[in-house]
Amino acid sequence: MKYQKRKKALVLLEDGTIFYGKAVGDKEGTAFGEVCFNTGMTGYQEIFTDPSYYGQIMVATNAHIGNYGTNDDEVESDSIKIAGLIVKNFSYEYSRPDADKSLLDFLNDNQLFAISDVDTRALVSYIRDNGAMNAVISTCVDEIGALKAELKKVPSMKGLELVSKVSTKKAYYFGEEDAKFKISALDIGIKKNILRNLAKRDAYIKVFPYDASIEEMTAWEPDGYFISNGPGDPEPLTKSIETTKQILKTNKPLFGICLGHQVLALANGVSTYKMHHGHRGINHPILNLMTGKGEITSQNHGFSVNREETEANPNLEITHTHLNDGTVAGIKMKYKNVFSVQYHPEASPGPHDAEYLFDQFFEAIQASQN
Structure with a gap:
């Protein structure tokens, strides 16, 4: 009609x-x-x-x-x-x-x-x-x-904290209780399909609010940690950044996606910046610098991690780069089982090029348990 x-x-x-x-x-x-x-x-x-x-x-x-x-x-x-x-x-x-x-x-x-x-x-x-x-x-x-x-009264996205608008108000569980792995996930705007991808790899996930303390997240005795995607400027997320710093001290595997990627960078002293018009689509080309292979990815972000500061950081290594503009699309910590990407491996809009990242996360968990 x-x-x-x-x-x-x-x-x-x-x-x-x-x-x-x-x-x-x-x-x-x-x-x-x-x-x-x-x-x-x-x-x-x-x-x-x-x-x-x-x-x-x-x-x-x-x-x-x-x-x-x-x-x-x-x-x-x-x-x-x-x-x-x-x-x-x-x-x-x-x-x-x-x-x-x-x-x-x-x-x-x-x-x-x-x-x-x-x-x-x-x-x-x-x-x-x-x-x-x-x-x-x-x-x-x-x-x-x-x-x-x-x-004129509408605030700029730069400096705007929006995570509190979308994060869960209280912790909840996702997946099968008798699963092989336990994951503590920090919800700063988590997508359901991320939880589905974690659960189908035999994980039971406890999803925590954006302002959860490290004591709350570690009390569940997880095998690994996850930091989700989300909206707004990452720099105002002081509580989430501090919790991430504390997660790093546990030496447990950590995986971050999109806003989680930016929070991980900030936790390592690397700044972020607002992009001119951002990356939002399902065919963004990425180069995996570890394998030399290209990936077609789903992306949605208006902020990015500072490349020069990342390259100068002795604890970080750039693992993925965006082929259109050279922005940082993935990082890992050199001395920990910690990595993140600036795109959505769970989205799978046709290509499933990036799903391996979930497998990589659980391989890191298994390796840490041996």
Whole structure:
């Protein structure tokens, strides 16, 4: 079903640039956040529910969004985490037999405001040239002055702590209780598929809040530790960084993904920085410097680890590099079973090139037990 009388809508960027479109469905609304784009052809439901995107307005570069509906099993958290959605063509009808509902129903159930009929190619090109920035999407097309005033109040992603918005409030368990391995995971925005990948390798995971103490995490007597992905700037996460420093002192294996990768770097005295427009997509090329092999990876991050400081750190070694821009995509500690990557080995958008990292983690655990 298509809506004939959809409201006019706009995208207003913080530098004053405007792109016009129409509201999805029969909704009126307004949403604020940092505008970013994802180049994936598929996986929109996983993107929308990924906690790493909390507080961001997502631009989908694929011209058609919604054509395969949604499935209740294809979520990465318990709700939509993006702040708003911008698309070119929104599909009100879907054709996938195993879909549970339309994307419109999914958005309405999660009370997410979306706009379509936007020239997303021009918008993405503008972001690539001018950088990620705050924006507002709204049907209040005649109230631009008021929208600009409200937009000025939205804090920059630089320096913004968002992990407390998405982390679990209390510890919980995932997997089979009689599994071979026990993992303590620090939830700074963890995706469900990460937990599935750990569990299917015979692990029982206890997931802790972002501000958990090292005493809480070690009391469970885990075989290894994991630090998850998540949203926002890593530098304000002083508690998580301190806990990571204490985890390193246990000499147990540690694996970090995305924000967890950045937290590990910060725990080793290496700084991070906000990228121009970030990496968000499912076909980012990575070179594994340990093996010389290339990997096609899923990525979602707007911050990166300082390369010069990493290279100068006597305790760290760069293991992976991004082939498009040379950013640090993986590190390991030289004298500990500790490593991390700046991409999502659990995402497996088609290529399964990076799944070996989970196996590498458990091989390190087994080696530490011998």
